[in-house]
Amino acid sequence: GAGVSQTPSNKVTEKGKYVELRCDPISGHTALYWYRQSLGQGPEFLIYFQGTGAADDSGLPNDRFFAVRPEGSVSTLKIQRTERGDSAVYLCASSPAGQGVIQQYFGPGTRLTVT
Amino acid sequence: AQRVTQPEKLLSVFKGAPVELKCNYSYSGSPELFWYVQYSRQRLQLLLRHISRESIKGFTADLNKGETSFHLKKPFAQEEDSAMYYCALSGQSGNTPLVFGKGTRLSVIA
Numbered sequence: 717g718a719g720v721s722q723t724p725s726n727k728v729t730e731k732g733k734y735v736e737l738r739c740d741p742i743s744g745h746t747a748l749y750w751y752r753q754s755l756g757q758g759p760e761f762l763i764y765f766q767g768t769g770a771a772d773d774s775g776l777p778n779d780r781f782f783a784v785r786p787e788g789s790v791s792t793l794k795i796q797r798t799e800r801g802d803s804a805v806y807l808c809a810s811s812p813a814g815q816g817v818i819q820q821y822f823g824p825g826t827r828l829t830v831t
Numbered sequence: 832a833q834r835v836t837q838p839e840k841l842l843s844v845f846k847g848a849p850v851e852l853k854c855n856y857s858y859s860g861s862p863e864l865f866w867y868v869q870y871s872r873q874r875l876q877l878l879l880r881h882i883s884r885e886s887i888k889g890f891t892a893d894l895n896k897g898e899t900s901f902h903l904k905k906p907f908a909q910e911e912d913s914a915m916y917y918c919a920l921s922g923q924s925g926n927t928p929l930v931f932g933k934g935t936r937l938s939v940i941a
Contacts, residue, residue, distance in 0.1 A: 719874075720874075746926075747926035749928060749929075751929075751931075756840075756933065757933055757934075758835075758837075758917050758919075758931030758932050758933045758934050759875070759917070759929070759931045760931070761928040761929065761930070764926070764927075764928050766926060771926075772928060775928070807875065811926055813926075817863045817880065817882050817921070817923065818926055819877055819880075820877075820929060822874050822875040822876065823874060824874045825874070
């Protein structure tokens with residue numbers, strides 16, 4: 717079946733602009749995660765959705781970052797007034813409902829470059 | 832604080848040599864530990880997890896709670912093992928975010 721997809725694959729924007737990054741999770745997966753991976757670093761957690769609600773947004777760096785998942789499927793990560801430090805690969809992952817430890821499935825990422 | 836440490840940024844070994852990628856963690860409680868791998872131009876994927884106690888592609892990892900380590904090992908490296916490897920931890924139940932290390936790039940030389 718189809719895996720997690722993310723669009724666009726690459727985004728170049730000017731400092732101060734607004735960007736939206738999209739994630740399509742695996743069909744039926746209730747949990748959706750956003751991570752950010754800067755150069756030379758491992759992925760860092762941003763926000764996690766269970767269904768339509770944000771269960772944990774403690775990783776969002778500041779109020780310029782916001783994410784939604786209005787119908788419990790597709791999610792959009794929104795970044796206002798972009799800064800050069802926002803340049804990174806933004807990863808989305810999804811996982812099914814269940815008990816115990818649940819595997820996360822990752823998308824290919826969106827490479828954001830702020831000039 | 833939750834933290835995963837991978838002390839080596841780059842590890843180069845010859846084909847057929849043993850491989851050990853180090854991972855140490857800090858976590859208040861009992862975490863679950865994972866190894867993720869990213870091959871060139873591919874997405875991040877799960878290699879193995881502690882709870883499954885499995886061997887994938889010849890790799891194994893043993894959780895040592897006394898040393899808070901989860902080192903990844905393979906007795907004989909293959910060229911196709913060249914990739915970026917990330918150690919990660921999470922809580923023990925349900926859907927919880929992963930905490931990743933910075934990763935180790937493994938290069939297997941023919």
